[in-house]
Amino acid sequence: MYKVIKVSNRSFTIPKLIRNRLNINPYDNVIIDYDNEKKILIIEKHISTYKCFACEGEGIFKKENRECFVCNGDKRIDKDLFDDIYQLIKKLMFQSKEYELDINLSTEIVEIHNNENLRISNIQIYSTIYDRNVLDRIEDQxxxxxxxxxxxxxxxxxxxxxxxxxxxxxxxxxxSYIINYLLSIHSKKNRKGVQYYEKQ
Known part of the structure; x- marks a missing residue:
């Protein structure tokens, strides 16, 4: 039994041991429910998620009828994982053998004007069992x-x-998204320049 410290009529403090077990940090959202049958309060950390971009929320790749290796069949991805994309890449690399994938992460240098360089991280995913179009879409995302x-x-x-x-x-x-994103950061003037290069 854990002692709950009463703060006011409508709030209480979750004991530190429970916070640690549930990995609850300051400003996290917490779901609190009551089990009427067992007469217990249920507390769990709320984890925000996104629909999986790889399988589009299906949990599987329909063409191969194989489990999605990005969400592991869960149909959704933790927001924290997607918002720190290197954590997602680390997860994919860790489980690459299980899903028969070969994943390479590299850094490419793009020279921009005034002798400045831009370092861009790049990912390549290889597989003999997943459709190349699906892998291209995942790489691009x-x-x-x-x-x-x-x-x-x-x-x-x-x-x-x-x-x-x-x-x-x-x-x-x-x-198209990336072109618009980069233009929005810098200059939205004279879009003809981009259209010219797109035609080349």
Whole structure:
């Protein structure tokens, strides 16, 4: 039995031992429920999730009828895991043998104007059992998050540089997103420059 410290009529302190067991930190959301039959209070940490981008919330890849290796069949991904994309990559690498994957993470240097360089992390996923189009889409989604979360844009990118970066993406939807994202950071002027390079 754990002692609960009463703070006021409508609030109480969850004992430290319980907080540690549930990994509850300051500002975390907590779900509190009451089991009327057992006459007990149920406390659990609320974990925010996103629909899995890889299997689109299905839990499996339908073409191969195989479990999704990103969400492990759960259909959703923990928000904390996705918001720190390197943690998701670490998870994928850790379980790569189980899902028969070969995953490579590398850093590419893109030269931008005024002799400045931009370091961009890149991921490549290889498999003989998963459809290449599915792997391309997963790679692109992770590349997008790598750019959003980790790339430092110290100087302005030229339209040519934006085009070079966008060509790393294989799916049109995410390529368009990245072009617009990079333009929104720097300059929305004269979009003709990007359109010119897209036609090349």
């Amino acid at each position: 992770i590349r997008k998050e790598l750019i959003k979360q980790n790339s430092k844009f110290d100087g302005d990118l030229t339209y040519k540089n934006i085009f070079i970066i966008s060509k790393k993406f294989k799916t049109n939807e995410i390529r």
